[in-house]
Amino acid sequence: MARIGEVCQVLDELWPPSWAEEWDNIGLLVGDRQGTVHRCFCALDADGPVIAAAIAAGAELVISHHPLPFRPIRSVTEDSPTGAALLLAGREQVSLFACHTNLDVAPTGVSFHLAKALGVEPEPGRPTMLRVTGRDPLYKLIVFVPAGHEDSVLRAMADAGAGHVGNYSHCSFAAPGTGTFRPLAGAHPFIGQVGSLERQSELRLEVIVPAAARRKVVAALLAAHPYEEVAYDLIHLENDGEARGYGFVGTLPRSVRLSSFATRVARRLESPATRFVGDPERSIHRVAVVGGAGVDFVDDALARGADVLVTADVRYHEARGTEAKGLCLVDAGHQATEAVVIPAMAAELREALHRAQLEVEVLVADPRADVWHVPRLREP
Ligand SMILES: [Zn+2]
Numbered sequence: 001m002a003r004i005g006e007v008c009q010v011l012d013e014l015w016p017p018s019w020a021e022e023w024d025n026i027g028l029l030v031g032d033r034q035g036t037v038h039r040c041f042c043a044l045d046a047d048g049p050v051i052a053a054a055i056a057a058g059a060e061l062v063i064s065h066h067p068l069p070f071r072p073i074r075s076v077t078e079d080s081p082t083g084a085a086l087l088l089a090g091r092e093q094v095s096l097f098a099c100h101t102n103l104d105v106a107p108t109g110v111s112f113h114l115a116k117a118l119g120v121e122p123e124p125g126r127p128t129m130l131r132v133t134g135r136d137p138l139y140k141l142i143v144f145v146p147a148g149h150e151d152s153v154l155r156a157m158a159d160a161g162a163g164h165v166g167n168y169s170h171c172s173f174a175a176p177g178t179g180t181f182r183p184l185a186g187a188h189p190f191i192g193q194v195g196s197l198e199r200q201s202e203l204r205l206e207v208i209v210p211a212a213a214r215r216k217v218v219a220a221l222l223a224a225h226p227y228e229e230v231a232y233d234l235i236h237l238e239n240d241g242e243a244r245g246y247g248f249v250g251t252l253p254r255s256v257r258l259s260s261f262a263t264r265v266a267r268r269l270e271s272p273a274t275r276f277v278g279d280p281e282r283s284i285h286r287v288a289v290v291g292g293a294g295v296d297f298v299d300d301a302l303a304r305g306a307d308v309l310v311t312a313d314v315r316y317h318e319a320r321g322t323e324a325k326g327l328c329l330v331d332a333g334h335q336a337t338e339a340v341v342i343p344a345m346a347a348e349l350r351e352a353l354h355r356a357q358l359e360v361e362v363l364v365a366d367p368r369a370d371v372w373h374v375p376r377l378r379e380p
Helices: 004-014 048-056 081-091 110-117 150-159 211-224 258-268 295-303 316-325 334-339 341-355
Strands: 027-030 039-043 061-064 095-098 131-135 138-146 173-181 198-210 232-236 243-246 248-257 275-277 283-293 308-312 328-331 361-364
Touching: 004 027, 004 061, 004 095, 004 211, 004 341, 027 081, 039 048, 039 341, 048 061, 048 081, 110 248, 110 283, 110 334, 110 341, 138 150, 138 173, 138 211, 150 198, 150 211, 198 211, 211 232, 248 258, 258 275, 258 283, 258 308, 258 328, 275 316, 283 295, 283 334, 295 308, 295 316, 308 334, 316 328, 334 341, 341 361
Parallel strands: 039 061, 039 361, 061 095, 283 308, 308 328
Antiparallel strands: 027 095, 131 243, 138 198, 138 232, 173 198, 248 283, 275 328
């Protein structure tokens, strides 16, 4: 059991609200942070049927990719599907939380999982993000630790998110030196006596800390450090932090014809309404993907040398324009290109709740049939 507010804090640390677009509506949209939660329910949409399924599953918090409400509303009544869904959530005390564009741009967000589902692999030495929208500022944390305590302090800081460089964790630098201090009246020194000047062998321990994790890291440092008063410096750096942004670009292990690739997309995403634009015989090697409506990324995909862009919600003239530019398109539907992230989001949340020692079960909504049906051309 946890407070809704505690789970919101874990969610905000995984997918910081500052990553979301200005026009977006994310975070806790319905509910009481003081309320209790035993079970979360992760889903692509938050609408009446999903909220009803969450209630049936005994969940008190729905975490969705598409926000409810999304656009500003003037009234909350049973007269509209949005109003009815919000009233249902309120009546049954189900809170609603949305991770939308802040999940889209996450390094392991929607497009990352879409690419993984399609077997698109990163290219060594080339960035995978199709359009970078920002980078998290970095900080350097320097702390002075008495010799013998450096490992426990480093582990606590690293577990809280410090010392990550690319594919390496627990990165630090330690240099020996001497610290001095004189405990004054009222002090309870870990080492030394009140009133006498102490000289102590210490290590200067340095780690990198991403901005989003800095409060948590400092709290972990203070909890793990043996001294009553901890000397540390937190310094803002000019170095670029980890990139976040839209899309994923990579390659297939083996080139395939466009028509076979489109069939693979349809099969892996279980999206029979998948359509494609381009010469069916064209060889496909480099693939760009953008989950959801991503036709605005055609030029980014071309600039990165992609043969095809896998996305959704492409309109006729956009398809014609993309064909004229020489880029193939696979439109696999909005739902199918985004639903892949929901089980992954649930898994990340489960791990983070466990790290935060919050006992909350995380359920994943049953995959819904696509809102689009495909007619049979020949009746049986
Ligand atoms: Zn979407």
